[in-house]
Amino acid sequence: MIIGGKTWPKDRRWIAVVTLVSVAAIVGYGQEWRLTGSLPGGGSRVGLTCGIVAGLIILFELLLWPRKRVRSWRIGSAQSWLRAHIWLGLLAVPLVLLHARLLFIGGLLNQALMVVFAIVIVSGIWGLVLQQYLPRALLENVPAETIYDQIDHVSRQQCRDAWRLVDASCEAAGPPAGHGSPGGRGTEKGLPPPEESAPEEEESDHAVVTGFRSMTGIQGRVVETLAVHAVIPGTAEIRRRFTADIRPYLLAGRRSDSVLDSVTGAARFFASLREDAPPEAGWLIDHLEQACACRRQFDLQARLHRWLHGWILVHLPLSVLLGVLLAVHVPVALLYW
Ligand code: HEM
Structure with a gap:
C-alpha cells in the first residue's frame, strides 16, 4: 500500500489518532510513575489498560490474514483494512512498551513475546517501505513484465x-x-x-x-x-x-x-x-x-517480486507465533497477578 499521495487525508487522520492516543498513554504512565514513585508494570492501572488495548490491536492485526483469504469475510475495503492494520500496528508499539515496563521485564515467556513482537513490527515496516518503491521500479524498468x-x-x-x-x-x-x-x-x-x-x-x-x-x-x-x-x-x-x-x-x-x-x-x-x-x-x-x-x-x-513478497514469509508466521505466545501470556500473567 502506498502511504501519502491521494490517500494523504486518510493517513493524516490516522496519524492524528496514533499521536493522540500515544501521548495520552505516555502522560498517564508518567503521572502514575510520579504518584507511585516506581516504574509502573503491566499490572498497574495504566500498564494494564495499555496491555489490554495492545492485545486487542494485535488480535485485530491477525484478522487481516482471514480477511485476505476467506471470501465471505470481505467486510470493508481491502485498503481500509490495510490502512488500519498499519497505523494500529504502529500504535501498538508505545502501548506494548508501556505495558512491558519500558522493557525492564523478566521471564523467558515475556522476553520471547517482546522479541517476536519486535520482529513482526520491524518486518511490517520493512514490507511497507518496499511497497512504496518497488511497484514503481517494476513499472519503470520492466516494460516487458509478464506473470x-x-x-x-x-x-x-x-x-x-x-x-x-x-x-x-x-x-x-x-x-x-x-x-x-x-x-x-x-x-x-x-x-x-x-x-x-x-x-x-x-x-x-x-x-x-x-x-x-x-x-x-x-x-x-x-x-x-x-x-x-x-x-x-x-x-x-x-x-x-x-x-x-x-x-x-x-x-x-x-x-x-x-x-x-x-x-x-x-x-x-x-x-x-x-x-x-x-x-x-x-x-x-x-x-x-x-x-x-x-x-x-x-x-x-x-528479483523485485521476491523482494516485494519475501518479507511476508517472516511477518506472517511470526505474527501467528505472536498470537500463540499472547494466548499463553494472558492466563499466565493473570495467574501470577
Ligand atoms: C502486532 C503487530 C502485527 C501483526 C500481528 C501483523 C500481522 C499481519 C498479518 C497476519 C498479515 C497478513 C499476511 C497475509 O495474509 O499475507 C499482515 C500483513 C501486512 N502487515 Fe502486518 N502485522 C502487524 C504489524 C504491522 C505493522 C506495524 C506494519 C507496518 C507498519 C505492518 C504491515 C503489513 C503489511 C504491509 C502487510 C501486507 C498486506 C498486503 O499487502 O496484503 N504490519 N500483517
Missing part, C-alpha cells in the same frame, strides 16, 4: 521464437546449406524443440515473435509477425553464437552466468556480432538483442 509464475515458460517461448528466425535465416555452421533453403531447421543438438508450434506454422515463411515496446509513456509486450527470409550468406557465426551464448542466456537468464546479463556486456557482444555479420542480417541481430534485453527484464522482475 511471475510464467517467466520460465515465456522465456522458453521467446527462445523458440528466436531460434526459428536464426534457423531459417542463418547458414548452417557445418557444410553450407543449399541456396534459398533454411539452414537445417531445428536440427542442432540441444536447441529447444518447437513443441508448441503447429507443423504448418513451422514451415510458413513468417514467424510470430514476442517483444516489447515503449512509446510515449505507454509500454508493454507486443506480438510481431516477421517475414522469414531465405538464408543470408555469411551468417554461420550468428548461428554459432546463438547456440553457444544467446540460447543459454534466453533459457536460464542470470543463472547462465553470461556476459549478456549486463547491459554493457550485451552491447559489446552484439556490436562484435554486427561487425562480423553482413548488413542484411542487421534486423535479426536487433531482434536477438531485444530478446536478451527482455530476458534481463524478466530476471529483474523476478
Whole structure:
C-alpha cells in the first residue's frame, strides 16, 4: 500500500489518532510513575489498560490474514483494512512498551513475546517501505513484465521464437546449406524443440515473435509477425553464437552466468556480432538483442517480486507465533497477578 499521495487525508487522520492516543498513554504512565514513585508494570492501572488495548490491536492485526483469504469475510475495503492494520500496528508499539515496563521485564515467556513482537513490527515496516518503491521500479524498468509464475515458460517461448528466425535465416555452421533453403531447421543438438508450434506454422515463411515496446509513456509486450527470409550468406557465426551464448542466456537468464546479463556486456557482444555479420542480417541481430534485453527484464522482475513478497514469509508466521505466545501470556500473567 502506498502511504501519502491521494490517500494523504486518510493517513493524516490516522496519524492524528496514533499521536493522540500515544501521548495520552505516555502522560498517564508518567503521572502514575510520579504518584507511585516506581516504574509502573503491566499490572498497574495504566500498564494494564495499555496491555489490554495492545492485545486487542494485535488480535485485530491477525484478522487481516482471514480477511485476505476467506471470501465471505470481505467486510470493508481491502485498503481500509490495510490502512488500519498499519497505523494500529504502529500504535501498538508505545502501548506494548508501556505495558512491558519500558522493557525492564523478566521471564523467558515475556522476553520471547517482546522479541517476536519486535520482529513482526520491524518486518511490517520493512514490507511497507518496499511497497512504496518497488511497484514503481517494476513499472519503470520492466516494460516487458509478464506473470511471475510464467517467466520460465515465456522465456522458453521467446527462445523458440528466436531460434526459428536464426534457423531459417542463418547458414548452417557445418557444410553450407543449399541456396534459398533454411539452414537445417531445428536440427542442432540441444536447441529447444518447437513443441508448441503447429507443423504448418513451422514451415510458413513468417514467424510470430514476442517483444516489447515503449512509446510515449505507454509500454508493454507486443506480438510481431516477421517475414522469414531465405538464408543470408555469411551468417554461420550468428548461428554459432546463438547456440553457444544467446540460447543459454534466453533459457536460464542470470543463472547462465553470461556476459549478456549486463547491459554493457550485451552491447559489446552484439556490436562484435554486427561487425562480423553482413548488413542484411542487421534486423535479426536487433531482434536477438531485444530478446536478451527482455530476458534481463524478466530476471529483474523476478528479483523485485521476491523482494516485494519475501518479507511476508517472516511477518506472517511470526505474527501467528505472536498470537500463540499472547494466548499463553494472558492466563499466565493473570495467574501470577
Ligand atoms: C502486532 C503487530 C502485527 C501483526 C500481528 C501483523 C500481522 C499481519 C498479518 C497476519 C498479515 C497478513 C499476511 C497475509 O495474509 O499475507 C499482515 C500483513 C501486512 N502487515 Fe502486518 N502485522 C502487524 C504489524 C504491522 C505493522 C506495524 C506494519 C507496518 C507498519 C505492518 C504491515 C503489513 C503489511 C504491509 C502487510 C501486507 C498486506 C498486503 O499487502 O496484503 N504490519 N500483517
